[in-house]
Amino acid sequence: MSLRPKRIVFDRTFPEFKQDLERLFNFTGLDQVSGMNMYQLVYDMCTSSPKPHTNKLFNAIAEFLTQYTIKIRRSILDHDDVVSAYAREWEHYRIASDVSSKICDYLNKLIMKEHNKGRIGTDRNHPVEDGKYGRQTIHALAYLIWKERIIDDIRLKHSDRFMYQIFELIKRDRDGKDTVPNVVADAINSLVELNTLTDNKQLHLYNEVFEKPYLEKTRQYYARESAEVISNDNISQYMKKANERLEQEKARNVKYCHIDSHNIIIRECETQYVAVHQSRIHGEFEAMISNERDEDCTMAYSLLSRITNGVNPLLEIFERYISNVGKGLIERMGNSIAKDPREYVESLMDLHMKYMNVCQKVFINDAAFVAAVDKAFRTIVNDTSIAHSPEVLARYCDVLLKKTHKGGFSEQEVEDKLDRMDVYQKFYSRMLAKRLIYGNSASDEAEGNMITRLKIACGVEYTSKLQKMFTDITISAEINNKFAEYIKKNSSPVDFSILVLTAGAWPLTQSSMTEFQLPTELERNVSHFSTFYNGHHIGRRLTWLWHLSKADVKLNYLDKRYEFSVSLHQLGVLLLFNNVDTYSFRDIREHTGLNDLELKRVMKPMVDLSVFLVSTPGTLQDDTEVKLNMEFTNKRNKIKISSSLQTETHQENDATRKSVDEDRKLYLQASIVRVMKSRKSLTHPLLVQEVINQAKSRFNPNMPMIKKCIEQLLEKQYIQRSKDNRDEYVYIA
Amino acid sequence: MKVKIKCWNGVAVWRWDVPNEEVCGICRVHFDGCCPTCKTPGDDCPLIWGECTHVFHMHCLLRWLQTEGSRGQCPMDRRTWGNFEIGFFF
Numbered sequence: 071m072s073l074r075p076k077r078i079v080f081d082r083t084f085p086e087f088k089q090d091l092e093r094l095f096n097f098t099g100l101d102q103v104s105g106m107n108m109y110q111l112v113y114d115m116c117t118s119s120p121k122p123h124t125n126k127l128f129n130a131i132a133e134f135l136t137q138y139t140i141k142i143r144r145s146i147l148d149h150d151d152v153v154s155a156y157a158r159e160w161e162h163y164r165i166a167s168d169v170s171s172k173i174c175d176y177l178n179k180l181i182m183k184e185h186n187k188g189r190i191g192t193d194r195n196h197p198v199e200d201g202k203y204g205r206q207t208i209h210a211l212a213y214l215i216w217k218e219r220i221i222d223d224i225r226l227k228h229s230d231r232f233m234y235q236i237f238e239l240i241k242r243d244r245d246g247k248d249t250v251p252n253v254v255a256d257a258i259n260s261l262v263e264l265n266t267l268t269d270n271k272q273l274h275l276y277n278e279v280f281e282k283p284y285l286e287k288t289r290q291y292y293a294r295e296s297a298e299v300i301s302n303d304n305i306s307q308y309m310k311k312a313n314e315r316l317e318q319e320k321a322r323n324v325k326y327c328h329i330d331s332h333n334i335i336i337r338e339c340e341t342q343y344v345a346v347h348q349s350r351i352h353g354e355f356e357a358m359i360s361n362e363r364d365e366d367c368t369m370a371y372s373l374l375s376r377i378t379n380g381v382n383p384l385l386e387i388f389e390r391y392i393s394n395v396g397k398g399l400i401e402r403m404g405n406s407i408a409k410d411p412r413e414y415v416e417s418l419m420d421l422h423m424k425y426m427n428v429c430q431k432v433f434i435n436d437a438a439f440v441a442a443v444d445k446a447f448r449t450i451v452n453d454t455s456i457a458h459s460p461e462v463l464a465r466y467c468d469v470l471l472k473k474t475h476k477g478g479f480s481e482q483e484v485e486d487k488l489d490r491m492d493v494y495q496k497f498y499s500r501m502l503a504k505r506l507i508y509g510n511s512a513s514d515e516a517e518g519n520m521i522t523r524l525k526i527a528c529g530v531e532y533t534s535k536l537q538k539m540f541t542d543i544t545i546s547a548e549i550n551n552k553f554a555e556y557i558k559k560n561s562s563p564v565d566f567s568i569l570v571l572t573a574g575a576w577p578l579t580q581s582s583m584t585e586f587q588l589p590t591e592l593e594r595n596v597s598h599f600s601t602f603y604n605g606h607h608i609g610r611r612l613t614w615l616w617h618l619s620k621a622d623v624k625l626n627y628l629d630k631r632y633e634f635s636v637s638l639h640q641l642g643v644l645l646l647f648n649n650v651d652t653y654s655f656r657d658i659r660e661h662t663g664l665n666d667l668e669l670k671r672v673m674k675p676m677v678d679l680s681v682f683l684v685s686t687p688g689t690l691q692d693d694t695e696v697k698l699n700m701e702f703t704n705k706r707n708k709i710k711i712s713s714s715l716q717t718e719t720h721q722e723n724d725a726t727r728k729s730v731d732e733d734r735k736l737y738l739q740a741s742i743v744r745v746m747k748s749r750k751s752l753t754h755p756l757l758v759q760e761v762i763n764q765a766k767s768r769f770n771p772n773m774p775m776i777k778k779c780i781e782q783l784l785e786k787q788y789i790q791r792s793k794d795n796r797d798e799y800v801y802i803a
Numbered sequence: 804m805k806v807k808i809k810c811w812n813g814v815a816v817w818r819w820d821v822p823n824e825e826v827c828g829i830c831r832v833h834f835d836g837c838c839p840t841c842k843t844p845g846d847d848c849p850l851i852w853g854e855c856t857h858v859f860h861m862h863c864l865l866r867w868l869q870t871e872g873s874r875g876q877c878p879m880d881r882r883t884w885g886n887f888e889i890g891f892f893f
Contacts, residue, residue, distance in 0.1 A: 507814055538843045545846075565810030572845035573818040574835050591808055599813075609850060611820040614813060621811035633809070644806050698805070 078118035084130055087111045091131070095138055095166045108173045116177055124180050128211075131174070132203045135212055139163075139219035146220070147228060153235045156220075157253035160260045167212030178207040210267035217264050221279060232257075233279065237287050243322070244291060255326035262328050273330060281331050285338055288319075292342035300347050305354040309369040312343040316376075345377045352383045359391050359428075367432045381438065389442040389449075392425055396450030422447055498524075499536055500577045500726055506543050507569060507618050538575035546570050549603070556602050566595045570603070570612070577726075586616040586638070587663035589645045617668075628702055634681075635710045639664060639672040647698045655694040675711050679704070738771055738779040746789050746801035753798045754780075819850050821858055828879050829863035838862040852887035853877050 090108050093099045115123045142159050149155035171178065182205065203211055224232045239254050261276040292315070300308050319339050323332045344351075351370050358366045374380035399417055425443045433439040502517070517540070525533045546569045553568070588596065596614065603612060619638040624631060636644065642662040646653060653661075659669050670690050676682055677690075681702055685695040741764040745757060752760070758776055765771045780799070783789050792798035819834045826832060830839050837848035838860035851861040857879045859867075867873050868884060877884045 534842050538845065541846075566813065567810070568813040568815060571814070571816045573816045574837075574844035576816065592811065595811075596813070603817075607817070609820050609852060610817045612815045612817050614815045618814040619812055622809040624807045624809055625805065626807060627805040638811065638813075641808070641811070645808075648805050 073113075073117075075117045075119040075122075076114055077120075078114050078123065080115060080118075080123045080126055083111060083115055084127070087115075088130070088134055091134060091170060092138075094170055095163070097162055097166070105169075105173055109175070112174050113176050116180055124177065127177055128181055128205075128208075129202075131170075131208060132211055132215065135167075135215045136219060139215055143220050143223055147224070147231065151235070152224075152232050153239065153257055154251070154253045156232060157256040157260075160216075160256065163212070163216060164260070164263070167209055167216075171207055171209035171212065174208040178209075181205045182207065207267070213264045213267050217275060221261070221264070221275070225279065233283060236280075237283065240284075240322075241287070241291065244318075258326050258328075273328065276328055277331075281328075281334070284327075284331075285335065288335060288338050289342060292339055293346070296343045296347060300350060305350060305358075306363065306366045306369075308347070309351065309366065309373055312373055313369060315339060315343060316373075340373075340376045344373045344380065348374060348377065348380055348383075352387065355384055355387050356391055359388065364428070364432050367428075371433050371436070375436075381436075385438055385442045388439065389446040392421075392443060392446035393449040396421055396447065400450070418447075418450065499539070502536060502539060503576050506539060535575050535577075538572065542571045542575065543569065552606075553599060553602050557598060566592075566599070568599060573613075585663045585665065586642065587661065588616070589642050591645065625702075627698070627700065630703070630707065632702075632704065633708045635708070637672060637711075639668065640676060640711060643669075643673065643676070651700075652695055652697045654692070655690050655696060656692040658696060679709070679711065681711075734765075734769060734771065734775065735779055737765065737768065738776055739783060741765060742776075742779055742783055743788055743801075746799060749801070751792060751798055751800045753795070757799060819858075821850070825858070827860045827863055828857065829859050829867055832860070834858065834860070854885040854887050855880055855882050856887070 087108060090103045093103050112127065115127045142163070146152060146155045146159055203214065206214070221232075224230065236254055236257060239251065258276070258280055261280055262273060265272055265275045295315075296308075296312070299311050303311070316336065316339055319336060320332075323335055327335060351374060355367070355370055357363075358370065371381065371384065374384060396418065399421065400414070403414055403417075422443070425446075426440070429435060429439045429443055505517075521533050521536050521540075524536070549570055550567050600612060604610070616638045621636055621638055621641045623634050623636060623641060623644060625634065634644075639662070642664070643658055646658060646661050655669075658673075659666065662669065664672070673682070673690060673696075677684055679702075680699050683697045683699045684690065685697075690696075738761060741761050742757065745760045745764070746752060749760075757780070758773070761776055762771060780789075784791070784799075787802055789799045789801055792800050821834050825834055827834060827838065832838065834850060835844060837844040840862055841848040849861050850858055851864050852858055853864075855877050857877050859878075864878075864884075867878055868875060875884055876882060
């Protein structure tokens with residue numbers, strides 16, 4: 071052995087080398103093959119003097135491989151089972167070409183050296199001198215030849231028997247008749263591996279030869295099957311099948327497909343199984359929800375979420391369904407809502423809980439579905455056709471917070487979804503005012519909690535007035551203490567306490583105030599307090615709200631000692647009877663100074679209780695005789711007569727609604743002016759847009775109202791129409 | 804006496820003792836409302852009476868008096884401002 075160049079006769083040396091090569095590739099007589107010897111031969115041929123046989127050797131090896139692969143192809147095609155034969159031969163070839171390439175290491179180096187120098191005519195596409203194939207390692211050369219002689223030839227000249235058989239095997243697997251033998255995976259892998267050395271475009275061969283036709287076959291297979299299944303089975307079976315198929319395909323992918331095509335193939339299955347028939351699933355979805363077929367729902371969701379925009383129709387259906395259920399619920403309750411707000415709120419809350427659970431269980435807490443539930447409830451709650459939910463809700467809070475009802479404070483989730491928070495606020499503050507004045511709220515703590523909640527939900531401004539009401543109550547307590555000390559010096563006939571409220575902060579409509587002749591018994595109190603108050607607060611004017619005041623009285627004219635809790639108006643009536651037993655209705659009215667309507671209202675509970683006997687039962691007329699009932703009896707000693715007066719009257723409700731409307735107009739005008747002041751000039755649509763944005767947190771303003779407000783502002787000359795553009799407004803400073 | 808009053812509970816509202824419909828000469832807002840910097844009317848935003856009998860939101864007037872141009876005068880009649888009596892206590 072020597073490294074010195076020898077004189078080599080190629081035609082004599084090569085056959086020796088070729089013989090070993092043949093043994094290598096045929097896997098026969100391997101014990102006679104000496105790698106060292108072969109390596110030496112390659113070296114000798116490549117270094118022989120005077121002229122090295124490098125190119126000649128390369129071409130000769132190429133020729134050998136071509137002959138060899140043609141032989142192999144024949145033998146493969148001789149088999150019935152082409153795939154197995156192919157896989158077996160490929161395994162041999164793969165190893166042999168790897169080994170022989172190593173043996174030809176020196177040759178590879180020389181060939182590649184020239185190649186890397188980048189001389190013209192030495193790249194891969196230009197064949198090596200006197201040969202067919204471009205410069206590359208023997209390994210790459212072997213793969214290239216295999217591809218050309220076996221893959222391509224079978225494909226083009228032998229009606230693609232190889233791939234056909236592969237697809238047949240896969241089809242049998244899909245039909246569930248056979249499992250795919252490992253050889254298929256080996257064969258497919260060979261397609262990938264062949265490309266690793268031969269070409270720049272990785273996977274090109276695999277994509278062309280396998281993936282494309284495979285996708286086509288997949289499409290055909292599943293298109294047929296899904297059509298069959300959907301026409302024969304019900305939707306739930308169909309979805310089960312689809313799910314199953316997708317899982318199988320995933321497993322199949324892992325088994326014999328290159329990782330790059332996994333997604334493509336799964337997408338194809340999804341298209342065929344889900345996308346094509348998604349309308350059917352959509353169609354059945356409502357039934358699934360209403361019948362609470364949770365499993366089906368989950369399946370539909372998971373299937374449709376695979377395809378783009380697949381879930382959106384589900385969301386719509388889901389939302390529509392919930393809002394219909396909610397509306398149905400409300401319709402069924404109908405008029406009873408006004409009487410008992412509890413049922414309304416609680417059933418809605420149950421519904422909300424239910425579908426939130428559904429979201430969690432069925433739709434894996436998908437944010438889009440949670441949002442859909444929210445949206446649906448927004449529609450339900452803001453549907454004004456039957457119930458004014460802000461009002462009802464406020465009333466519900468009232469029930470909860472009143473002393474009589476000691477229940478846990480339940481979640482007020484629903485209120486977050488109200489669009490018309492201003493209505494709610496109005497009613498809530500009115501009722502809060504009543505609770506505070508009549509002193510019948512359950513606990514300060516609960517009220518405080520409620521306010522905190524509102525503050526979190528709607529902001530500080532929303533609750534500042536409510537807060538102010540609380541401060542007034544506390545301040546009043548202080549005033550009472552001070553007054554009690556003050557009064558000690560000049561003794562007072564009647565026990566007395568007072569609430570002094572700030573006019574601006576309390577939603578007390580003056581409209582329900584009537585004339586009232588204060589009973590003389592109370593006059594001293596009032597004048598005392600007025601002096602006291604004005605002594606402490608200069609520049610304030612007190613207005614007494616008799617209709618909200620109340621008194622406790624003892625009845626001395628009966629056997630039993632009764633105690634009544636009455637409103638001040640009622641007290642006025644009662645006190646009249648201290649001197650006389652019988653009055654006409656007209657007299658009472660004149661003495662108390664109350665108007666007809668109010669007097670009837672305050673008299674009614676007392677007549678109903680038969681504290682008074684009237685000559686014309688049912689109605690009170692001017693000449694009706696009202697007589698004190700000297701035989702009055704009742705089981706209870708303490709009777710609250712005033713409480714029935716505390717319930718809202720119809721007029722009051724209407725007044726509240728109307729005042730909300732007024733407030734909205736002012737709010738809109740203010741925000742229009744605000745917007746215009748900062749923008750100076752703005753077109754109509756933009757202005758409307760801005761105003762809606764500003765008002766959104768409180769209520770949804772409607773277009774006519776906004777237009778009206780703009781008109782009013784035009785009239786008041788806050789803004790004017792632009793001279794150039796009729797559609798544009800200009801702010802007037 | 805057939806009926807004897809045990810105790811009674813009065814309710815009254817207070818407002819500033821100024822003529823109805825009167826507005827603050829500085830901010831032009833109702834005295835029942837509050838000055839532009841405040842949120843709630845009442846104790847938090849009191850009024851102030853001057854010796855010259857003019858009335859303003861206290862916040863409005865104090866801000867006015869702090870400006871250079873005011874020279875400590877009432878904005879209505881340019882007489883030197885003097886408090887008549889501060890209309891609040893705590």
